[in-house]
Amino acid sequence: MKVVYLADAPYPHTWRWVEHFRAAGVQCEVISFRPWDIPGIPVHYVNGGEALGKARYLLHARRVKNLIRSLQPDLVHALHLTSYGFLGALSAFHPFVVSVWGTDVLEAPGLTPFHRWLTRYALARADTVTATGLHLATETTRYTPDGAPVTVVPYGVDLERFAPRGKSVSDHVVIGTVSRLSSEKGIRYLIEAFEQLRELYGGAVSLRIAGDGPERSRLEATVQRLSLESSVQFRGWVEHADVPTFLDELDVFVMPSTWEGFGVAAAEASAAGLPVVATNVYGIPDVVIDGETGLLVPPKDPGALARSVSLLVRDAQLRAKLGEAGRAYVARHYDWTENARQMASIYERLLANRPERRMRTRAGVATDGGAGT
Numbered sequence: 001m002k003v004v005y006l007a008d009a010p011y012p013h014t015w016r017w018v019e020h021f022r023a024a025g026v027q028c029e030v031i032s033f034r035p036w037d038i039p040g041i042p043v044h045y046v047n048g049g050e051a052l053g054k055a056r057y058l059l060h061a062r063r064v065k066n067l068i069r070s071l072q073p074d075l076v077h078a079l080h081l082t083s084y085g086f087l088g089a090l091s092a093f094h095p096f097v098v099s100v101w102g103t104d105v106l107e108a109p110g111l112t113p114f115h116r117w118l119t120r121y122a123l124a125r126a127d128t129v130t131a132t133g134l135h136l137a138t139e140t141t142r143y144t145p146d147g148a149p150v151t152v153v154p155y156g157v158d159l160e161r162f163a164p165r166g167k168s169v170s171d172h173v174v175i176g177t178v179s180r181l182s183s184e185k186g187i188r189y190l191i192e193a194f195e196q197l198r199e200l201y202g203g204a205v206s207l208r209i210a211g212d213g214p215e216r217s218r219l220e221a222t223v224q225r226l227s228l229e230s231s232v233q234f235r236g237w238v239e240h241a242d243v244p245t246f247l248d249e250l251d252v253f254v255m256p257s258t259w260e261g262f263g264v265a266a267a268e269a270s271a272a273g274l275p276v277v278a279t280n281v282y283g284i285p286d287v288v289i290d291g292e293t294g295l296l297v298p299p300k301d302p303g304a305l306a307r308s309v310s311l312l313v314r315d316a317q318l319r320a321k322l323g324e325a326g327r328a329y330v331a332r333h334y335d336w337t338e339n340a341r342q343m344a345s346i347y348e349r350l351l352a353n354r355p356e357r358r359m360r361t362r363a364g365v366a367t368d369g370g371a372g373t
Helices: 013-022 050-059 063-073 081-091 113-124 135-142 189-202 215-225 241-249 264-271 302-314 316-333 338-351
Strands: 002-006 028-033 043-045 075-079 097-099 129-130 172-180 206-209 232-236 253-254 277-278 294-295
Touching: 002 013, 002 063, 002 081, 013 028, 013 075, 013 338, 028 063, 050 063, 050 081, 063 081, 075 081, 075 338, 081 097, 081 113, 097 135, 097 338, 129 135, 129 338, 172 189, 172 241, 172 264, 172 302, 189 206, 189 215, 189 302, 206 241, 215 232, 241 264, 253 264, 253 302, 264 277, 264 316, 277 302, 294 302, 294 316, 302 316
Parallel strands: 002 028, 002 075, 028 043, 075 097, 097 129, 172 206, 172 253, 206 232, 253 277, 277 294
Antiparallel strands: none
16 A cells, blocks of 8 residues: 655654554655655655745645656545645545644634635545544534534554653642643643742742743743743753653643644643643543543633642642543543554555545545544
8 A cells, every 4th residue: 555645744743644654564655845854754845935825735736736646646645634635635636535633624714715615625525534533523524515424533642652650759749731832822821820839839839841832932031020930941842752751750731722623742641640731622621531530721711720730739649540540541542553543444445445546435434443423
């Protein structure tokens, strides 16, 4: 089998899919609008027109179509709907799989009538549509032809890499997060909540923030304004391979996003045995079960965030209980090995059902081990 992925090559979840399927014997190649080297996998960088932003997808549509034709894949899989999914739809290649990952359905269709048209166009031309969580799948069916169902195939978590390390209990509680430092991730609310925690617990708590992004300088300025420099660390960009090591430093994981398509960082923290405090938005409740694996709070509410984290600061037994339950929940629902098997089943079904090299099947119909909406 040969699969061409239309995807951002630098994105860690792109690497995970292609590296997994390459190891399984699938011939994988990537077409990307961002340059990156994935060892052992050809990446075809589509450059030019960067100043046009997203408009360059239209500029290069014919180029991508011709490139797909020259690579002669058995199947094309687009990761992200309103960019690479749209290009895949324009290529008219089948079988064609689209994976919806978050903003492409939760945000993009509401921007302009063109974005809504683009969303429907790409979904209507996919042979199978997948989404990372049940909430996201339900939202996606608003734009599929006749509300056709969508298959849930989560990102999944490598349970061997993300695992509890038996950290000893200390009087000092380390709170932390791993996140792109952009406005929708809500890190400013975490910092404001931490100011309240410092007033309650003084030096017995600290905050560590891993990640980088456009909000970093503003967030650092907020820390300085609140005089929290001695207890807040910005760790900068952490490679995905090093995230488990960073999580080992924490006692409580916080995800204060204002929207989140799925919440894979919360799933990884739960797999590592950490209790999670997160906002009750979009796909996060698919991952964090309030009162069972973590605590959910309203978005943009530093006071509520501080109160929930405070419960965990005071109660080591509650931290352990939620962490153990979170690990068990992720193992049941978000085991990477099982999620990858679901995707492999989709590939196999599409290829087995085609009478010749390219065939279009009914969009969105899939039961391959995933939960349809």
